Amino acid sequence: MSDEIRLYSYDVFDTLLTRKVARPTGIFTLMQERLKNDPLFLDFPASLKTNFFNYRVDSEYRLRCLSRKYNFGFDVNLDSIYEDIRRTLSLTLSQTILLKDLEIAIESENIVPIKANIDKIKALVASGKKVVLISDMYLPFSVVKSFLARLDPLLNTLTLYLSSEVGFMKATKQMYKYVQDKEKVSFKEWEHVGDNKHADYNNALSLGIKAKLYNFMKLESYEERLLNSHPKSFFTQLSVGCSRNLRLANTGANSNMYDLGASLGGPLFYPFILWLLEQTKRRGITRLYFIARDGYILKKMMDMAIESKGLKIDTKYIYGSRKAWRLPALSIDNTKLYEQFVESYLRNLKNLHAGFNMIKSEFISILPKGLKKYYKGLSLKKLQDLKDFLLSNASLLARLVEVSADKRKLVIRYLREELDLSDDNFAFIDLDGAGLTQNALACLLQDFFSKPIKCFYFASTPGIFTMINTEHIYFHAFRRGDSGILLELLTRAPHGQTLGYRLKDGVCIPILENIKVNKDGLEDYIKGVLDYTHIMLENKAYKSFVSQDILESYVRFLSTDIDKKHAEILGDIKHSYMGKETSFAPKFSFYSALKYLLSQKADTENVLYSKIRSNVFIRKMLSLRSMPIRVLKKLKRSAFKT
Template structure:
């Protein structure tokens, strides 16, 4: 209500109104538990805010009607009882009128003609005190044993009806998840406490309308808590900057588009489109000279890959390369700092003409694709992507500048330390603010779990008559049920999120308190259920697939004993569970103790001295 009454520039009035409204409700209901909304606002000094009592009552009724959300599990229970011919009565300790409650129950399919609706403020009796149960018995001329009561309040819905002789069932699935409970605790001293509370309520409401299961819980508490605030800020920022069209870059951008579509009514002036880019399709288009400078840029970002894999990202097969090239290197050679200079030199001296020709051909088709998709239109536009180092952006903007076009602006969720700034006017908005970084595991989970979709990676572009089509590899996640689960969760949460009109500060604080916190907890302290689900996922880089959760090698265990970290990057928490099972926490403590010992310090010193020789 406070946000409907006062704009974000009047935050002091929002907070003052909220505090006074909460104080009055607490005092009125303490003195009269069965008070109604009119009695509540009789005690509220609306004139101090320049408002009328009737206007406030009308506004609260409208807001309550808009934000009340059904519990799908309870609806199913009601429908089953109705099908069995059971008489149904709805009891509520509530100051709102039965007309509003009935309207809401009817809208979502709970209430039917012939049902009973008993509201404490109208029956002058409450569940909490037990008097509402007595009145229901009198009204229906029935006995307690003829009824079964179900609710989520341990006292009013379980202990009290049992004392009155009713059969009672305590509904426990309506609780906040462990993550949502943590977010609520951590928001206590946040400037955006109310926004976090609202978001937790949204998450709970959506979860209760989805099947039980870790995949649904993670879709809500992990995927949505990270991606919904990101996309919402993209739209807020785009509106401020005057962007009229947003391109969501495939594949990672597919789920961002799903979210943005739910906010379309809030940002009707922004057109939403989906476009298919990939490193493998863009890299071959970006070589104008194929000299050592251009090649150095490419091979620097191909380090630790097999040479044949890196070559495929230039759109060239091994057999097409010169005889000198094939004599100098093997297909399986792994690129590193020592051999990359020679690779660049041999390539520039013997095969640059091949790359220039191939790049020119592919670039012409790619430019036709950009023109076809409206990228070269004179419309103020931006692109939306997941992020990391920005190679695709830099490549495309290089091409656009060479062709006399303006570079495009891009929104990134996050970047890594290797982020490429680019040249003049090559600008980007980064959602993860300075100092916040994504770990290797977080990047992997976002790319290969949160953003998974049915699209294959774009290999190249081909022209057929007047149309240009992206040619895609086989979809890595085709048929995976997690795709639809994630989409359903983010769509439902976005629909409710759009009603709340969060400011930029509130939106970002929701992300920090909820999404960013969840990213860290999955990395460092996943539940067993989370581990079991995530450990089944695969990641892919330069065409090489691998499991996200891997076992420690003997070398890793030795490194853990001495250094406290494995010999190569791992999802540590997952690797511990996969390697040691139920004893993982015990071994984690052992590694912490041994790596802190004097012996380990001496071994580390000896190793450092040996490497310097």
């Protein structure tokens, strides 16, 4: 047939191979970091080492402007780019060569194959088809060929048409005409595959070539925002590039959960792990105790980092929780802990009775008349009255201590059995909090360990408490009260919360809440987190760098800028805070939306997530909350009349 495909061509960069960095210019961030720290470049101009990223990007842009105006749009090459940089900074010839060689070396260190497309080429060649490679690229021909040879020896045997070699570009269509002349093939007998919509798809299609657009893995919206805010951060470039490449290679059944781990969980907690290693070294800590359940994934990440660095630090997973430690830690003579206990549970009036280990009716019976409907909400004055009542009620504290006495003995026995407190070179690790649970832990340990204990946190929360025989050390500070709950969704464990302890065969073991855990999804999520950690640790030249840029940007995404895809994934996760396990943010039904609209009470832990997950009608319905209060009250009265 006259339209039979006689020639197949493939783009190279972001079609057959990509880079470890998020954007091509990310290579220049790695170069700048090397220039600043490698003694080989000690005599280079300070302005170059500080601003290399800008000089490199500007030189290429300037040369492309000149080429479009005076050189028929021919592509630029690496030699011309570095000649421009040499003139700009008055570099010596040897310095210029060294700088250009550094770019080639770092490019070579950071190539990653795109296996799916390489396999397609191998299948075409195996079936006797003619395949060539076409690339708009400033790197030298020999360098690109060496990359291809490393990816697969077969690729190195294919004809390569490179813009830096022949001058013509796909972006101006001239490369296609050049290849047509060399290969003696008509456009309609030719199929081309590439990732650039303009150069690889539209331009090829306009000439009659059968063009196929390869949908290279896109960045997530929060990754784009991060890169736009920190384009010159090598750590950001490596982190986002790592996440993107893991998503690209992932073909698992639970891809959403794996991608969540590789793209959000891993990047958020990896800098914390590096910071912990830094702090353990500075403080002489040799034992780390990760507290359930938030410590489950963090411990796995830490174990990988310890092995990668060849350190001698022991880690252990400790079963504990607010529920298991706070009440048993109370004592008659420790009024400071009791004050924090009361203040903490007053933040959740709906479940206040549960915090005091009572059924609702029993708790109501001990309250003064004006405070019995606390669960419906209280004015600031009433809230203070309730606080004063609880703090002044000595019999209530005595009752709590009495009913928790046996539990206290079991907690202390469990801690004695599990912890090595032979010296104070140990620390506990937790995700976030105000510090109450760690204060409770310290009070429990005082029965057999008198020194203050060290507690490392990923972040503090706004309602932070003063320390009681502890040293709280925070990596970050959450500005929003809900940030901690959102991060807890990303540090889940394959078991329920610790309810208490019991003896079995003479050993004290934890009693775990019996809940359903989507272990398949969780396993995929954890694999994504650990794959990210593994790859980042492989970047040995950069693996000790601690950055909080990602943390701040991604927490903002989770808190205020969440998209529908991630609201769906995170909203279905089971979560518990001082209560039973429920879906974190279910979709609003008509009736739950109406309840929220009229009573301002929502059956969700995050209204934003639930709203985003809901259908268009529900979202429009919920927008009525922006109406004046008097109008809503009128609607409420009308609704109840009917």
